[in-house]
Amino acid sequence: MTGRRAVGLVAEREIRERLRTKAFRISTAIMCVLVVGAAVAGGVIGNGSTKTIKVGTVGADAGRVGDGMRAAGPALDRKVRSVRQPDAAAARRAVDDGDVDLAIVPGSGSRPRLLTGTDTDSLTQSLAQQAFRADAQRQALARAGVPSAERRAIIAPRALQVTEVGDSDRDTRRGIAFVGALLLYLAILTYGLTVASGVVEEKSSRVVEVLQAAVAPRHLLLGKVVGLGLVGLAQLALFVALGVGAGIASGAFDAPGVAVGAAAITALWFLLGYLLYSCAYATAGAISARQEDLQSTTAPLTILLVVAYLVSTGTASSPDSTLSVVASFLPPFAPIIMPARAILGAAAWWEVVVSAVLTLLTAALLLRVADLAYRGASLKVRGRTGLRAALGRS
C-alpha cells in the first residue's frame, strides 16, 4: 500500500469517528449558537448608539428649551422627547423615579434650573445648556427688535465640517484581531490536545501494535494529524463563516471587506499553528502511557499557547510594540500574534511570509521528532517514556 493511501485511510477514520461522537456534535452546535449570538449582539449594541432622552419641563420657558433640545438632538445621536410636568416637585419625583432622564424647572430669577439624574451623561446636559442658550439669545434678539428672519439667520445652528483622520476601519480591525486570536488559541489548543489524547488512546488500548503491523508509524501519525486538522479547519471555517455572515447581516461590522480578509488570514494561520502544535502534542502523547499523564506532558505546550494568547491581547492595541513584533516571528507564538498584526494592517506582506516559512520549517522539524518519539515509545505501553528514551532506537 502506498504511503498516501495509508495516510488517507487513517485520516478518514479520524474524521469519521470524530463526526460520529455525540459530544462533538453537541459542542459544535452550542458553539454555532454562541458565535451567531455574539455577532448579532455586537450588531445590536453597536447600532444602539442613538439614545432616546425624555426631558420633563415645567412652564413655558422650560417648554421652549425642551423643544430646542428636540430640534438639536439628532445631531448628537439623541432622540429627545419633551414631557410637560405640572410643577417642580412632580418634575423632581419624575427624575428620581427615572420616568424622565432630566427636567427643566423654574429657578431663581430668569435662570431655570436643570434637574439631572445620577446617570445623566454630560453630552445630554450640554444639549440642554445649548438649547437654553439658543432660546435666551432668541428672546434677547426679539426684545432688541431684530426681525424674525434675521433672528433665525443669527441663531441657526452652525456646525463645523468633520473629517475623520486615520484608518476608519480601525475599531473593526481591533475587534476582529481580538476575536481571531481568541479563536486561534482555542482551536489550536483543542485540536492539539485531541491529537495527544488520540495518540494515548491508541497506546493505552494497545491497538497501536495491531496498527503498526499494518501501517508505518509515520503514516499513522501523519494521518491522525491530517484527519483531525481537517475536522478542526472545517469547524473553525463554520464558526468564522457563521460569525462573519451574522455580523455583516446584523451590521456589526462597519467594514465587511475587512472581516472577510481577516477570516482568510485566521484560517491560514490555524493551519500553520495546528501543524506546528499537533506534532508537538503528538510527541507529548507518545511519551505518555495513560490519559492521566497527559496533563503533565502537555503542560509546557499549553503554557506556550496561553502566553501567546496573552501577548496577543496587547497586540490588538499596540501591534507595533517590540514584544508584538518579536513574538510574531517566533514559531511558538507566531500563529496567534502574526495574524493579529496582519489583521490590524501592522505587518508588511514579507513579514507574514517570513514568519509563515519559519513556522513551517519548525513544524517539519517537529514532525520528525514526533515520528521518532511515536516509533520509539508506542510499543512501550507500561509507564511513561522519557523523551530521550522515546527518541532512541526502537
Place this chain on the structure above:
Amino acid sequence: MLALANVTRRFGDLVALDDVSLSVAQGSTLGFVGPNGAGKTTTMRIILGLVEADAGTVTWQDAPLNEAARRAIGYMPEERGLYPRMRVADQLTWLARLHGADRQDAAAAADRWTERLGLADRRGDEVEKLSLGNQQRVQLAASLIHDPELLVLDEPFSGLDPTGVDALAEVLAERAAAGAAIIFSSHQLELVERQCEHVAIIAGGRIQTSGRVDELRAARAGRRLRVVVDGAPDGWQNRVDGATAVDSNGEGCVLELADGTDEDTVIDAVRAAGSLRHLSQERPTLAELYREAVAG
C-alpha cells in the same frame, strides 16, 4: 516459507534472543513454546518489523521480508488491542482496507468473519460494549480479515472459553489447509501437540529444540521403556543398572536408558526384579520434551 536465520537481539545488557533460527512452510503450523520471558514475543515482533534485530535475517519466500510483505501478515499481538469506541464492523472493514482491500471486499470480509465467529448480531456495537471473550473473537477476526498467507499469533488461545478454543483451532486448521504458514505461541502444550506438526521450544532466548512433533517424540521413544512388574520390591526401579527411572503418569514406571546401554540388558535386569507383565516403548509427550528442554 518464513525463515529466521541467526537472529540476535539485545535490550541493554539483556540478550533477549541469541542466534535464533526457525522456519515455517506454507500449509504448516509451528507451535512456539517456552517459559514467560523466553523471547517468544520479541521473536514475533521482529518478524513483524516492530522491533529490529541486531543481527540475523528474516525471509519470506527466500526474499528479505520487506515492508510491503510485512503489511500482509495476519498478526495478533500478545497485548490485545482494538479501538474501544469504534463499532465492530466499521473497525474490521477499516483494518481490512488498511491491509490493502478495497471498500467492497473489506466490507464483505467483515461480514464473513463476524458471521463465522458468531458476532453477526454485534456488528453495530462498539467494541468496548462486548464481553472480553467476544472482544477476543473480534481480535481474531482482525488478524484474519485480509486472508493472510502468513499468520503470526501471540498466545491466540489464552482467554478463550472451550467453544472459542475449538472455533479458533478449526479456523487455523482451515487456513493451514488453504496454504497459509502459521506460527503461534501458547502455554497449552496439549493443544499445541494436537494442532501443530512442528514445534520450536525456546528458553533463555535460545531455541532448545525444534522440528516435527512426531519426529521429536519418536527420537526419544527408543530410549524409554514403560514396564509393569509384579512382585518387585519397593524402589527396585532406582536400582536398575544402565537406566534411570523418570517421572511418568500411568501404570508401572518408565525407565530411560543411559547412552550405550543395550535394551536387552535392561530387560534382563527388570526380569530379575520380578515378573514382567507389560513392556512397551514410551513416546514422551510434548510436555515432557518441553520440561526436558527448558530444564537443560
